[in-house]
Amino acid sequence: MMWRLLAGAVLAGALVTTGLTPAVAAPPPDLETAVTDSMLAKARVASEAEPVVTTTRKAAGWAFGTAVLATGHEVDRHPEGWLFVAERTGKGWRVALEGEPAFAELTGRAPVVQAGERARLAGLGGQPGVQAGNDLRTGMALPYAVGQSWYMYGGPHGWSGTPAPWSSLDLAGGDQRVLAARAGTAYTMCTGWLRVIHDRGYSTDYYHLWNNIWVDGAGVSQGTFLGNTGTDVTCGGSASGRHVHFALRQHSAYVGIGNHNLGKWVPQNGGAAYQGSALHGSTRVYAGGALYNYGALGFNQGVIDANGGTAVNKRSGPGTGYGVVGSVADGATVTVSCSANGTSHAGRWGTTSLWNRLTDGTWVTDAFMWTGVNGAVNGSC
Template identity: 40%
Template sequence: MTPPTPRYLGLSTLALTCAAALVATAGAAQAAPAPAQGPASADNVEILVEPAVADDLPGGGEPLADAVVADVLAEEGAGIAALGAQEREVRVDIREAAGGSAFGVAIIAVPVGSEDAPQAWLFAADDGADGWEVGLEGSAEFSDILAGSALMDAEQRETVAASTDPGQDVTAATYIGVGLPFAIGTSMVMTGGPHGWGSGYPFSSVDFAGGNGQARAARGGYAYSLCTGWTRVIHDNGYSTDYYHLEDYQWLPGNNVGVGHYLGTQGNSLCAGGSTTGAHIHFGLRAYTDPNAAGWYVPLHGRTLGGWTFAEGAAYGGYVYRSGVGTVYPGGSVYNYGF
């Protein structure tokens, strides 16, 4: 399945067109005031929205995009100009809209070849008297807005809202009920041990290659394509998993998938930038239960996935171990025992 073809909105162009129309109707003697420019009008902001979706949004999506970009900048702790100086781009992909509610994906993309990593959030939004209220995935606002929206079917809406709620009561444990990003009962080579989603901490990610090359869901849940080659599966246990660099890709706009569902194959896709030195699955773990860092990548160290407990060392080093089986270091084959 392929992603829908988006419509790209140039906010500054649209705003100027509207201003010109106001001048014409008001008469030459009275000039219209210059339209206010929000953060989404910056050159390093890209807005994607299907025409049918835009028709259900006040202003065609521009006011919503401004609100989403503002929340992304606050989460990142950087201004839009600072991101632009680093050649980073904010993408707002508005996927659904109905009844004053909206849902989509926000991405901070990085240059291809950069050692930095892209970031992405699902977002939910509600159009109120004071404009759009936006919640980014992992925030209480996201769960509250989504739970009360008119979007999605009830089961998907309720499950995703509950699973991503930072206030949920989940018992901390090394065994987290998540497997590995390939089929249970098969093996792949751990080409890179625990390391950051980007270049730093936490060491939330691990690289796999070889075997039959297929990336598969490490646990069931709702699967969202963030861009073509990057999937996030939100599980029902307070965790989600990311799969990046995928090729032969299956586009999943919120499908309810089971453990082992096919996502794509190991590859070198860089749909949101970053770097890769060879075809692999970049697999990352996220959690929602820490109110101070909800919806963010969490360390693999000490956690058991696929029957193996992870131990970090230097970036891309470390190892995995299993009682009665032994220890596997980067370059070794890891068997997925499931969970």
């Protein structure tokens, strides 16, 4: 008995004098913590933003959902948000957010990602916020019914107001029904906020909605109802009157909406955020004016811009040496069959020798046409 006590005392003394403690491995972070850590590392908003992780799908060691940093309700403060996919490994959760290289890899094999949405999610890769080849075609209508006119109360401005890029427009009026600008796959980011993933790396955001649909990877068509204009600021920001805050993204980052085409209008930046204008041919509407939704411009189409005139001559060949065979009105939509070089002309968008052959066999200089591409829109003749 004495030996056992003594041996115990010696052992205890050894532990005390050497400072030995049992090694205990830190537990791996749970899913919510892992996603939160990822978005905090990626965030641009202030650190006091509140992380909101919503897991919409979880099975067999995989998870998928939305990750949102909700802000306060100051003017020019909007939330940030991403889709996420996560895989459980021996070291915990491996998380990838939209725009990260691992996002395409994980969504490509995650069983919680639907087959129909894989291609669009994979298309979110690429250099964030950069248009491939400076191709500004979107194939999008304005986010309301074709044939309606809504007011552009706020011209090009940032997702969070003044900060660049000026990705967004504030739109209201008409029947107040906000519709998908182009077909895609839709996700509810939080109350009042939807994101639609389109093709070619584009996506569109719709914020401040009331009565919005709740979706998680649902396919939508151009014109699908998303919600009504409202003043919802559940996830942050402010809204003084009902509208939709409509924003353009490419490769998982907001991009300048200026010089793209939406509903056959080309928004252009002003001297300050919320100013600016939009062009349809030579017709310019400033912030506060109404935009008629003409529908989406096709990828092989253009809008005639007479640069202040009323019409543009159509010729029998690619140049002014060919005879005039008609004219086409400013603002008209034309379809291009092919293009070739001819005499050089200067227009609103610069100087070019490119001529476009229309489907009726006549030719119009590219200097008086918006196509969104600085070159042939449908191949060479």
